[in-house]
Amino acid sequence: MFPLFDLSLHLNGFQMKKAKAEIRKIVTFTEKEHAEFVAYKKQEIVNYHLENNPFYSNLFGMNPFTRWEDVPVLNKKNLQIPLQERISKEYSLKQCYVNKTSGSSGTPFIFAKDKYCHALTWASNMYRFSWYDIDFNTSYQARFYGIPMDFIGNKKERLKDFLSHRFRFSIFDLSDVVLEGFLNHFKTKKFDYINGYTSSIVLFAKFLQQKNIVLKTICPSLKVCMVTSEMLFEADKILLEKQFGIPIVNEYGASELDLIAFQSRSVGTEGEWQVNSETLFVEILDENNQVLPYGQEGRIVITSLFNKAHPFIRYDIGDIGLLDEKSTLQKPILKKLVGRTNDVAVLPSGKKAPGLTFYYVTKSIIEDDGKVKEFLIKQTKIDSFDIEYVSENELNWEQIQKIEQAIALYLEPNLHFKFIRRNTLKRSNRGKLKQFTSLL
Structure with a gap:
């Protein structure tokens, strides 16, 4: 090749x-x-x-x-x-x-x-x-990663996937129906290896466990x-x-x-x-x-x-x-x-999304002026989230709209978010700041 x-x-x-x-x-x-x-x-x-x-x-x-x-x-x-x-x-x-x-x-x-x-x-x-x-x-790589949802960004990543000889499994929705689709790809494609986010791959393994399937038996090339x-x-x-x-x-x-x-x-x-x-x-x-x-x-x-x-x-x-x-x-x-652990968000539709999904959401507020210094996200109810952030100024209406649009795109619509500006964010006793935590 x-x-x-x-x-x-x-x-x-x-x-x-x-x-x-x-x-x-x-x-x-x-x-x-x-x-x-x-x-x-x-x-x-x-x-x-x-x-x-x-x-x-x-x-x-x-x-x-x-x-x-x-x-x-x-x-x-x-x-x-x-x-x-x-x-x-x-x-x-x-x-x-x-x-x-x-x-x-x-x-x-x-x-x-x-x-x-x-x-x-x-x-x-x-x-x-x-x-x-x-x-x-x-x-041939089975890639468990996120992907930009905008048209140009999405096409760029798909081109990279083609040149890099990999097939991407988008990890923004890890419900059973979607995981069944993942499984079908392993039945029909000759993957050599799996690479991606730990929590997403573990969720797929738990799905296989429920179905009593060993992946190597249906994809012998792995x-x-x-x-x-x-x-x-x-x-x-x-x-x-x-x-x-x-x-x-x-x-x-x-x-x-x-x-x-x-x-x-x-x-x-x-x-x-x-x-x-x-x-x-x-x-x-x-x-x-x-x-x-x-x-x-x-x-x-x-x-x-x-x-x-x-x-x-x-x-x-x-x-x-x-x-x-x-x-x-x-x-x-x-x-x-x-460090570097992330919880999984369970949404009203039954959809499951790993905490790293919020990386793609929060990208919409990361700008090169460094105004948003730190942020963390807490799931307080099945449809409700707090976004705590440290910034020179309060997020304005336009910025909040942009974030909410990204949330609807990457997760699902009709979720409720509360934006809380703080002077400092609470860290663990080891000094780590966990980006996403589920309180459910």
């Missing part, structure tokens, strides 16, 4: 051949070579942004860069200013990959990657998926299932393995960074969450920004070693976790991750 996926990335300015070669080179480093590589890239990326990025040099302050431990920790609130004010002088937005974070932590913002950095992200993904004999150019974006609990993993009849792989990533951790298939480390040490440098910090030793739980802080368009240096991603005591600089193992 002609490598359409690689070709589509190449035509969009992503140097995939070079990026794949760089990843292949990094993974063959000796332990000493890897340590030298990380030390060099950390110094290089800080110095680059100090020289070329006024936003970062202002954040850094007047002190010269001498010790890594003195490099300031960047958080999401720092980034809630217009993107044009955060981008490096040598880059324009046209030269970058630009996207929005999901806001799953409640703090959305727009970010940029230079195109080579984003090519490395794809090369890193391809490398890890290949551990399970998955090739993005040839393997090899593996990768779940992402939300926590995978052990009970759900057992359910998925039983109902799908294939290995379940848990990945942890962030759109503004890269794939952060991916379950290993190597003998002796099988099932362990191997941290991406090729394009990222991951630290665990305490509340005073001090580095914690392996085995101690703290804030996950990540440096993107290659992104010259936008600084993600000692970036506090908003999650809590710990690295295994047997971790090394070259092979860090993420032993525990706290």
Whole structure:
């Protein structure tokens, strides 16, 4: 089969051949070579942004860069200013990959990657998926994700799906009737793997359990299932393995960074969450920004070693976790991750929608001026929701209309929403802000 996926990335300015070669080179480093590589890239990326990025040099302050431990920790609130004010002088937005974070932590913002950095992200993904004999150019993906509902956005995603050799199951409605339709596709299509949001895939597995069906028996071509974006609990993993009849792989990533951790298939480390040490440098910090030793739980802080368009240096991603005591600089193992869970909304029609559906709804109020700082959504009754938000100004009638139209489009009409502006939002005792919670 002609490598359409690689070709589509190449035509969009992503140097995939070079990026794949760089990843292949990094993974063959000796332990000493890897340590030298990380030390060099950390110094290089800080110095680059100090020289070329006024936003970062202002954040850094007047002190010269001498010790890594003195490099300031960047958080999401720092980034809630217009993107044009955060981008490096040598880059324009046209030269970058630009996207929005999901806001799953409640703090959305727009970010940029230079195109080579984003090519490395794809090369890193391809490398890890290949551990399970998955090739993005040839393997057929059953994709459990959302999709834009506007005509142009929808068509763009469908074109991407075609070029990426995947079939998309829209997760905005997961009622039994819709899940029956999903099942029919697995009976007629030769999928190689499943990839998508954890909660949606778990709901599909529960549907299969009710019907006493093992997915592999009706779709023998299936090899593996990768779940992402939300926590995978052990009970759900057992359910998925039983109902799908294939290995379940848990990945942890962030759109503004890269794939952060991916379950290993190597003998002796099988099932362990191997941290991406090729394009990222991951630290665990305490509340005073001090580095914690392996085995101690703290804030996950990540440096993107290659992104010259936008600084993600000692970036506090908003999650809590710990690295295994047997971790090394070259092979860090993420032993525990706290956070990224989402409830499921049950609607008056009987429709079920995962909490991440609200990412697509709240996209309508995420603007590049950073005025809406944080938000969370609570389901208080089967037809009623509270949207609490922190913003410089009250949402106006036009903005509320826009949100309500998006809600009717992505969920269903005749739902009731109360908009509550607050100075701060209540967080968990670990500092996490859960974007969606059902109180039913």
